[in-house]
Amino acid sequence: MLVVYNxxxxxHQGAGEFxxxxxVPCYENPRRIDSLAVYLDSQSFAEFTEAxxxxxxxxxxxxxxxxxDFLANAYGRWIEVAGDCDAIPHAWIGRGLHxxxxxxxxxxxxxxxxxxxxxxxxxxxWKAVQAASDATVTAAQLVRDSDRSVFALTRPPxxxxxxxxxxxxxxxxxxxxxxxxxxxxxxxxxxxxDIDFHHGNGTQAIFYDRSDVLFVSIHGDPSxxxxxxxxxxxxxxxxxxEGFNVNLPLAPGADxxxxxxALTQAIDRIADYSPDRLVVSLGVDTxxxxxxxxxxxxxxxxxxxxxxxxQLDLPKLIIFEGGYNVEHLxxxxxxxxxxxx
Ligand code: OKP
Ligand code: ZN
Numbered sequence: 430m431l432v433v434y435n436x437x438x439x440x441h442q443g444a445g446e447f448x449x450x451x452x453v454p455c456y457e458n459p460r461r462i463d464s465l466a467v468y469l470d471s472q473s474f475a476e477f478t479e480a481x482x483x484x485x486x487x488x489x490x491x492x493x494x495x496x497x498d499f500l501a502n503a504y505g506r507w508i509e510v511a512g513d514c515d516a517i518p519h520a521w522i523g524r525g526l527h528x529x530x531x532x533x534x535x536x537x538x539x540x541x542x543x544x545x546x547x548x549x550x551x552x553x554x555w556k557a558v559q560a561a562s563d564a565t566v567t568a569a570q571l572v573r574d575s576d577r578s579v580f581a582l583t584r585p586p587x588x589x590x591x592x593x594x595x596x597x598x599x600x601x602x603x604x605x606x607x608x609x610x611x612x613x614x615x616x617x618x619x620x621x622x623d624i625d626f627h628h629g630n631g632t633q634a635i636f637y638d639r640s641d642v643l644f645v646s647i648h649g650d651p652s653x654x655x656x657x658x659x660x661x662x663x664x665x666x667x668x669x670x671e672g673f674n675v676n677l678p679l680a681p682g683a684d685x686x687x688x689x690x691a692l693t694q695a696i697d698r699i700a701d702y703s704p705d706r707l708v709v710s711l712g713v714d715t716x717x718x719x720x721x722x723x724x725x726x727x728x729x730x731x732x733x734x735x736x737x738x739x740q741l742d743l744p745k746l747i748i749f750e751g752g753y754n755v756e757h758l759x760x761x762x763x764x765x766x767x768x769x770x
Contacts, residue, residue, distance in 0.1 A: 430766050431579045432469055433568045435480045437560030438462050438584045440553025444515050447546035455549070456721055456753040457598040462584050465749070468759020469582070474767050478571070480564040487566045488559070490613065491605045491635060495531070496593035499542055500558070500600060503550050506535040515549035544589070544596030544656075558585065558600045565603040569610045569746050572706070578745040580711075580766055581607070586750040588629035588710045589656060597627065597656055598751075604710045605635045607746045608642050611706040617641065620704035622695060623648070624734065625712025625750040626722040628660025628676065632710065638670040643702045645695045646710075647688070649723060650678040673702075681723035685730045688715070692737050699741055707743045709769075712751035713761040719754050731761045735768030745769060 439459045445452035469475040488497060507516035518539035531541055539550075561583035568581040581603065588604055589597030608619040621636075623629035623646035636642040644666075651660035666674035675698055677691045699707070713731065715724040726734075738745065747766065752758050 430474055430476065431568075431571055431575065431577065432475050432477050432582050433480050433564045433571070433579060434466060434477050434582045435560045435564050438557050441551055441557035441585055442553065443549035443551055446549065447517065457585050459584070460755050461752065461758060462582060464755045465758045465762055466582060469763060469766075472763050472767070475763070480560065480567040481570075483563050483566045487606050487610050487613075488562050488601060490609045491592060491602055493593040496542060499538055500550075500595070501555050503535065503539065504552055504554065507539075507550065510535060515551050517546055517549050518543045542594060544594050548596050548598055548600070554600060561585070561587070561603060562601055562606055565607045565748060566610050569607045572744050572746050573611075573614060576744050578747060578770065580747045581749065583749055586625070586712070587748065588623055588625060588632045588750050589627070590631040591634045594631070597630075599631060602631045602635060603748050604629065604632050604708050607748060608636075608706070608708050611708075611746070612641060616705040618643070618702060618704045619706045619708060620645065620699045620702055621708045621710060622699060623710035623750075624692070624715065625710055626714040626719065626724055627655055627712070627751060628678070629710055630656045630659040633659060633664065633674055633676075636670065637666055637674060638668040640669045640673045643673045643675070643699065643704065645675040645677070645698055647677045647679065647691045647695055650680055653681065654723070679724070682725055684725040685727070685733060688724065688726060688730070689733060689737070692734065696737055696740055704743065707741055707745050709738065709745050709747045710750045711747050711762065711765060713758060713765070714751040714753055716752065716754055716757060716761055718757060719752065721753055722751075728757065728760055728764065731764035732768050735765040738765070739768060739770035742770065
């Protein structure tokens with residue numbers, strides 16, 4: 430399998446995230462990709478290639494121009510008032526306490542565009558997420574050209590980013606950028622299967638009123654898991670998108686017997702949609718020893734995940750999302766990639 434890799438991810442390196450009342454070292458850090466890349470490089474099925482440059486255009490197909498302008502300049506504006514440290518908001522919009530305007534102050538803008546306090550903007554964040562978008566669009570192009578599955582080895586993850594909102598370690602939604610890029614190159618129907626432990630709220634929201642993208646997600650029940658406010662089973666899509674959003678939340682502790690059934694359901698729905706292209710948001714934070722998640726998949730279960738995915742007989746654009754047990758990331762991801770077709 431082709432693996433699109435870029436070094437620039439390293440430029441996004443947050444010092445800490447706010448969790449349980451204190452700053453803790455970021456779970457989402459460059460060691461994740463370092464460990465994963467070393468492992469994949471040792472596997473004969475993985476063939477590394479570099480990303481090409483596509484610039485802002487494919488990003489602007491998904492995200493608002495004003496949001497991209499904010500991301501590009503946020504850190505520079507932050508250090509003028511806060512000094513050389515990561516930018517994190519301290520104030521948010523409360524329900525019913527906002528008429529729609531965007532404040533001019535950097536603190537106000539951080540609160541306007543952010544959804545949580547766990548997603549620091551650092552000096553290199555904008556460079557890193559642009560490079561990750563390039564890797565994604567390169568991978569989509571390689572899927573089209575080669576008719577084979579391609580893995581975009583990127584970080585930070587993307588599936589919590591909405592068209593004008595960041596959070597959950599995510600700034601740009603790479604699954605959405607990849608799906609839109611397929612549509613812009615002739616696909617009529619694209620399915621996105623999100624198997625990260627956390628619900629892909631950003632991806633869902635971006636495509637919620639559209640029928641040209643089917644979004645299917647298996648994740649921890651949001652009533653007691655991040656992202657809390659979306660991911661429930663009664664979210665079916667709206668307008669033209671009604672019937673094209675499928676959430677399969679599972680209770681904490683789900684192991685293969687439960688997870689495998691949900692995956693079969695997800696795959697049946699996707700097969701039924703008969704997409705031209707398939708994007709997989711691959712998080713391996715469903716692993717039993719993930720430090721921030723609560724499913725119980727074992728390393729050998731990821732081979733079963735891949736084998737199930739192989740039933741969808743389409744080349745896949747596979748995007749790396751979550752997975753925070755740095756030591757076991759490589760083997761878990763490789764077990765999916767080796768078997769998924
Ligand atoms: C991103 B992805 C732990 C609290 C949870 C946000 C989790 C974002 C996960 N620090 N904070 O879906 O893997
Ligand atoms: Zn996750």
